[in-house]
Amino acid sequence: MAGTIVADTLTHSTAGSIATNYVVDGSAKAWVNFNGTGTIAARDSLNLSSLTDNTTGDYTASWSSALANASYSALYGAGVVAVISAQERLHTIAAGSYRIEMNEDNSAATDSSYVMLGIHGDLA
Amino acid sequence: MSTILVDNLTGKTSAGSITVTSEGGAATQSLQQGLAKVWGAFEQSGTQTFYDSFNMASITDLGTGLSQLTMSSIMSNANYASVGCSGEQSGGGNRVMGVRGSAGLTTSSIVFANYALSTGSISDDTRLSASLLGDLA
Numbered sequence: 570m571a572g573t574i575v576a577d578t579l580t581h582s583t584a585g586s587i588a589t590n591y592v593v594d595g596s597a598k599a600w601v602n603f604n605g606t607g608t609i610a611a612r613d614s615l616n617l618s619s620l621t622d623n624t625t626g627d628y629t630a631s632w633s634s635a636l637a638n639a640s641y642s643a644l645y646g647a648g649v650v651a652v653i654s655a656q657e658r659l660h661t662i663a664a665g666s667y668r669i670e671m672n673e674d675n676s677a678a679t680d681s682s683y684v685m686l687g688i689h690g691d692l693a
Numbered sequence: 694m695s696t697i698l699v700d701n702l703t704g705k706t707s708a709g710s711i712t713v714t715s716e717g718g719a720a721t722q723s724l725q726q727g728l729a730k731v732w733g734a735f736e737q738s739g740t741q742t743f744y745d746s747f748n749m750a751s752i753t754d755l756g757t758g759l760s761q762l763t764m765s766s767i768m769s770n771a772n773y774a775s776v777g778c779s780g781e782q783s784g785g786g787n788r789v790m791g792v793r794g795s796a797g798l799t800t801s802s803i804v805f806a807n808y809a810l811s812t813g814s815i816s817d818d819t820r821l822s823a824s825l826l827g828d829l830a
Contacts, residue, residue, distance in 0.1 A: 571706045578696040586696070593713050596727030600826040602774040613772035613827055615726045634720035644776035644824065646791060656789040656810070683792055687776040687826050692715030692722065 598641070599632050599688040605671065606680045616688075626671035626678035627660065634692055635665040641690025643667055646683070657684065664693065730773070731764050731825040737779075737807060738817040758807040758815035759793065766829055767801040773827025779807050779818050787811065788818055800830065 580586040599616040603609055609622045621629040645657040660668040667686065673679045702724075704710045711724040733746035741754045753761040775798070779790040787810040797804030805823065809816040 571704070571712075574697065575695065576697045577694045579702075580696055580698045582698070582700050592724065593716060596713070596722070596724065597729065597826050598715075598722065598727060600774040600776075602772050602827070613770070613774070615826070616722065634715070634722065637715075637717045644778075646775040646777065682795065683798070685774040685776055685792075687774055687824065691717060693717040693719045 594691070595689075597687050597689055598634075598636060598692050599630075600686060601630055602646075602683070602685045603628075603630075604682050605684040606682050623668070624678070626680055627668070628671075628684065629661075629666050629668040630686060631666040632688075636688070637664065637691040637693045639664050641688055643669075644687040644689070645669070646685025646687075726828075727826075729824045729826060730766075730768065730829050731762075732823065733762060734820065734822045735760065735762070736819055737821055738819050744820075755804065758817055759804060760807075760821070761797075761802055761804045762823065763802040764825075768825070769800065769828040769830040771798050771800055773825050775803055775823060775825050777805070777821065777823035779821040788816070790818075790821055790823075 576589055578586055578588055601611050601614040601617050603611040603620055605628055609620050611617055611620060616633050618633040619631045623629060639662045657669050657671055660670050671679050671681050702711055709725055712721045713724045714721055731748045733749045734744040735752055736742050737760055741752045741760055743749060748765050750763045750765040755761050775792055779788040788807060789810055790805050790807040792798050793804040793806040807816055807818050
């Protein structure tokens with residue numbers, strides 16, 4: 570049986586101390602790297618239950634363990650294919666999912682071969 | 694208040710997996726999986742340099758708007774998520790940065806391309822930030 574340590578602070582011999590709430594609060598609660606072209610698929614992820622292809626450049630990532638609320642932070646990794654830039658933006662945020670849209674410079678919706686998300690906030 | 698004096702944290706059942714309880718208490722999650730493995734804030738215009746970084750070995754100027762960041766400890770595969778933002782520290786228009794195609798993303802380095810949205814052209818900027826989430830080797 571694995572043990573459990575209850576502690577408020579971790580102290581390294583040379584690198585300093587950190588309160589354990591920074592470890593818990595500061596860790597990403599979900600992240601994903603997925604291919605948004607064709608049949609979309611995650612290359613790797615944390616806490617991802619499914620990906621939904623809503624329409625061109627429009628995806629929903631659903632979380633296995635929901636966040637405590639819809640006030641969490643989402644960081645993007647905009648996809649860039651060759652030298653054509655694309656940007657991600659929020660469509661809908663919920664405790665259990667995050668829907669994003671990908672657009673080219675001219676605002677046309679576009680699928681991207683690299684779509685990445687990092688989620689920081691409180692798990693339920 | 695309790696304090697643990699420790700240099701290394703290693704899982705007992707599985708060395709690479711330590712579980713932490715969620716803020717709300719309803720879920721648990723892997724500590725290692727949620728930690729950023731690499732991050733950096735860097736200057737792209739002029740001589741490219743890091744303002745600050747973690748697990749970064751070097752930065753290479755590959756041309757206008759292009760930066761190759763090389764890691765000290767490499768990732769276990771190239772499937773990690775890279776998130777970040779770009780912009781000029783003082784004014785300037787909207788910017789967008791991203792990985793430069795599949796060739797720009799490897800286990801040991803990543804190439805970012807930065808664009809000015811107003812013109813769609815590749816552009817150097819004074820302040821870019823990136824964080825990598827995934828598995829270390």
